[in-house]
Amino acid sequence: MIVFGKTGQVATELRKLLPTATFLGREQADLSDPAACYAVIMAAKPDAVINAAAYTAVDKAEEDTVLAALINGAAPGQMAKACAELGIPFVHISTDYVFDGQGDAPFKADHPTAPLGAYGRTKLQGEEGVRAEAGTHAILRTSWVFSAHGNNFVKTMLRLSETHDNLTVVADQTGGPTSARDIAKACVEISKQLKTDPTKSGTYHFSGYPNVNWADFARLIFVQAGKTVTVEGIPTSAYPTPATRPCNSRLDCSMTETIFGVARPEWKDALSACLSELETK
Numbered sequence: 621m622i623v624f625g626k627t628g629q630v631a632t633e634l635r636k637l638l639p640t641a642t643f644l645g646r647e648q649a650d651l652s653d654p655a656a657c658y659a660v661i662m663a664a665k666p667d668a669v670i671n672a673a674a675y676t677a678v679d680k681a682e683e684d685t686v687l688a689a690l691i692n693g694a695a696p697g698q699m700a701k702a703c704a705e706l707g708i709p710f711v712h713i714s715t716d717y718v719f720d721g722q723g724d725a726p727f728k729a730d731h732p733t734a735p736l737g738a739y740g741r742t743k744l745q746g747e748e749g750v751r752a753e754a755g756t757h758a759i760l761r762t763s764w765v766f767s768a769h770g771n772n773f774v775k776t777m778l779r780l781s782e783t784h785d786n787l788t789v790v791a792d793q794t795g796g797p798t799s800a801r802d803i804a805k806a807c808v809e810i811s812k813q814l815k816t817d818p819t820k821s822g823t824y825h826f827s828g829y830p831n832v833n834w835a836d837f838a839r840l841i842f843v844q845a846g847k848t849v850t851v852e853g854i855p856t857s858a859y860p861t862p863a864t865r866p867c868n869s870r871l872d873c874s875m876t877e878t879i880f881g882v883a884r885p886e887w888k889d890a891l892s893a894c895l896s897e898l899e900t901k
């Protein structure tokens with residue numbers, strides 16, 4: 621098994637689950653060189669590949685579009701091409717930001733995509749490149765990833781709580797926070813099942829349960845962490861950012877459960893595990 625990514629949130633959790641897999645950091649495979657990603661798979665001939673590397677700085681991607689398009693847009697298709705030629709499963713992670721966030725119904729995996737920003741557009745290009753190769757694959761769209769490692773909203777909130785008693789957080793963007801550990805477990809299970817049943821190939825959704833808005837998520841983080849911080853819910857318009865985020869990030873994950881038996885994990889359980897891990901760090 622080859623995993624692209626070594627130090628990211630999901631890659632770090634995959635390292636714990638797959639001690640014998642080969643993890644490629646950017647020194648071994650730079651995703652800004654898509655042909656190199658193809659070559660490294662063809663040379664190693666693994667039994668499966670997971671791509672957990674990406675350009676994830678949502679606001680920075682608005683300016684850094686060329687690099688984001690290589691890493692998120694072009695590299696996944698080259699990985700999928702190598703996997704298709706070798707006849708091995710490819711699991712690729714994508715995002716809720718491929719949708720426009722309209723309405724309040726959970727998005728089904730076949731709902732039309734319409735990304736609002738450069739990160740989402742480049743991630744969609746990556747998905748399209750993977751689907752075009754038509755090999756054994758799963759594109760797993762997830763959302764709002766958190767873990768004790770790397771950058772994420774949970775760690776940002778804890779850091780801000782060191783210097784603030786009150787925070788303003790958007791209350792009109794709703795989605796499912798998802799722990800990197802649960803995503804890693806889902807990727808491993810899905811790659812196993814694809815090996816024995818390639819007809820399960822397709823695009824799937826996986827996010828933590830239940831859906832919540834960012835302000836309420838922040839409040840729960842502070843409750844669980846035992847911090848007395850007041851969170852004022854604000855509209856997105858009061859928190860301007862370079863990239864527009866979708867207001868509705870709800871993902872309909874039912875097919876992932878039906879086809880793979882992988883259910884939406886409770887994020888509150890994962891959050892307490894994440895907070896304990898941060899305490900002992």
Ligand SMILES: NC(=O)C1=CN([C@@H]2O[C@H](COP(=O)(O)OP(=O)(O)OC[C@H]3O[C@@H](n4cnc5c(N)ncnc54)[C@H](OP(=O)(O)O)[C@@H]3O)[C@@H](O)[C@H]2O)C=CC1
Binds near residue numbers: 625645713764770771
């Ligand atoms: N974070 C989130 O909230 C969400 C993430 N996703 C998707 O989930 C997947 C995993 O995300 P997550 O674990 O949070 O990502 P992180 O931002 O934590 O990690 C990204 C990883 O990609 C690597 N990487 C970045 N650029 C390159 C490059 N040029 N060459 C090689 N490696 C590179 C990074 O390496 P290095 O450490 O060297 O920088 C890092 O290991 C991604 O596909 C992402 O789009 C989906 C929804 C939400």
Ligand SMILES: Cc1cn([C@H]2C[C@H](O)[C@@H](COP(=O)(O)OP(=O)(O)O[C@H]3O[C@@H](C)C(=O)[C@@H](O)[C@H]3O)O2)c(=O)[nH]c1=O
Binds near residue numbers: 678715716787
């Ligand atoms: C720090 C902060 C953020 N916010 C808002 C901004 C944003 O709308 C929301 C979450 O902030 P973040 O910076 O974590 O958002 P963001 O980096 O856009 O998170 C996204 O990352 C990419 C990679 C994905 O794929 C998505 O699923 C999603 O997780 O909270 C506040 O309202 N107040 C604050 O003090």
Ligand SMILES: [Mg+2]
Binds near residue numbers: 676677678772
């Ligand atoms: Mg971010």
